[in-house]
Amino acid sequence: DAKTTQPPSMDCAEGRAANLPCNHSTISGNEYVYWYRQIHSQGPQYIIHGLKNNETNEMASLIITEDRKSSTLILPHATLRDTAVYYCIVSAPNTPLVFGKGTRLSVIA
Amino acid sequence: AAGVIQSPRHLIKEKRETATLKCYPIPRHDTVYWYQQGPGQDPQFLISFYEKMQSDKGSIPDRFSAQQFSDYHSELNMSSLELGDSALYFCASSLGPEPEVDEQYFGPGTRLTVT
Numbered sequence: 001d002a003k004t005t006q007p008p009s010m011d012c013a014e015g016r017a018a019n020l021p022c023n024h025s026t027i028s029g030n031e032y033v034y035w036y037r038q039i040h041s042q043g044p045q046y047i048i049h050g051l052k053n054n055e056t057n058e059m060a061s062l063i064i065t066e067d068r069k070s071s072t073l074i075l076p077h078a079t080l081r082d083t084a085v086y087y088c089i090v091s092a093p094n095t096p097l098v099f100g101k102g103t104r105l106s107v108i109a
Numbered sequence: 110a111a112g113v114i115q116s117p118r119h120l121i122k123e124k125r126e127t128a129t130l131k132c133y134p135i136p137r138h139d140t141v142y143w144y145q146q147g148p149g150q151d152p153q154f155l156i157s158f159y160e161k162m163q164s165d166k167g168s169i170p171d172r173f174s175a176q177q178f179s180d181y182h183s184e185l186n187m188s189s190l191e192l193g194d195s196a197l198y199f200c201a202s203s204l205g206p207e208p209e210v211d212e213q214y215f216g217p218g219t220r221l222t223v224t
Contacts, residue, residue, distance in 0.1 A: 034212070043113075043199050043215030044152060087151075094205045096142055096154035096165050097213060 003027065003090045009104040012082075018075040020103050022088030025069040030092050033064060035073045037084040038102075044087065047073065078107045111135055113202050113216035121222045122190050130185040130219045134202030140164070141183040142213060143175060146197040158183060159205060190223045197221075 005023040012018040024033065034049040048055055048062045050071075055062045061074040075082055087102040114133040122128050134141050140159045144152040154167035158177035169175075172190075177183045187194060197220055201213035 043217050046212040093211045099151040
């Protein structure tokens with residue numbers, strides 16, 4: 001079973017920041033927080049991952065709380081092409097991903 | 110940049126037939142994962158390989174088998190196909206074992222339809 005809880009859906013206006021929350025209160029010390037997204041039946045796409053420090057790459061930023069029990073994925077300037085299902089996954093390194101229900105993000109023009 | 114290649118992209122089989130799905134990982138990636146995604150469902154892990162050895166096993170039916178070859182490509186063999194096997198099958202590869210670079214990159218998937 002997935003170890004994360006995410007809202008089932010969210011809307012975001014195009015050009016605005018999209019903030020996607022994730023709760024993972026039972027995360028273990030060696031587990032990372034990974035974010036993937038899936039655009040309509042395409043292969044899931046890796047976005048970002050982190051252990052305890054905040055991370056940023058060309059796609060997004062990942063903010064992890066100090067107690068590591070929750071995190072937020074930030075897409076700084078959402079576009080219509082960011083419409084997808086976003087999965088927050090807690091996992092030890094080099095282990096299979098356990099997908100939950102994810103958050104369906106709709107970016108609206 | 111090179112991506113994960115899966116073939117075929119679409120496959121139609123009848124019940125009780127067999128099917129073989131192929132996955133070619135990103136060059137230098139030594140780990141391959143297989144996932145199944147049924148209609149309206151989320152991806153579910155089947156099996157994985159690291160350096161040509163099975164590393165983890167998920168909810169893979171006994172009718173399915175898989176292996177990873179010396180060139181790191183992998184094949185998923187499915188026998189006695191059932192209607193419920195109709196799904197998208199994704200392969201993902203990663204460059205282990207350092208956790209800083211262990212993210213999985215997914216292929217476009219093979220859509221299997223069993224009639």
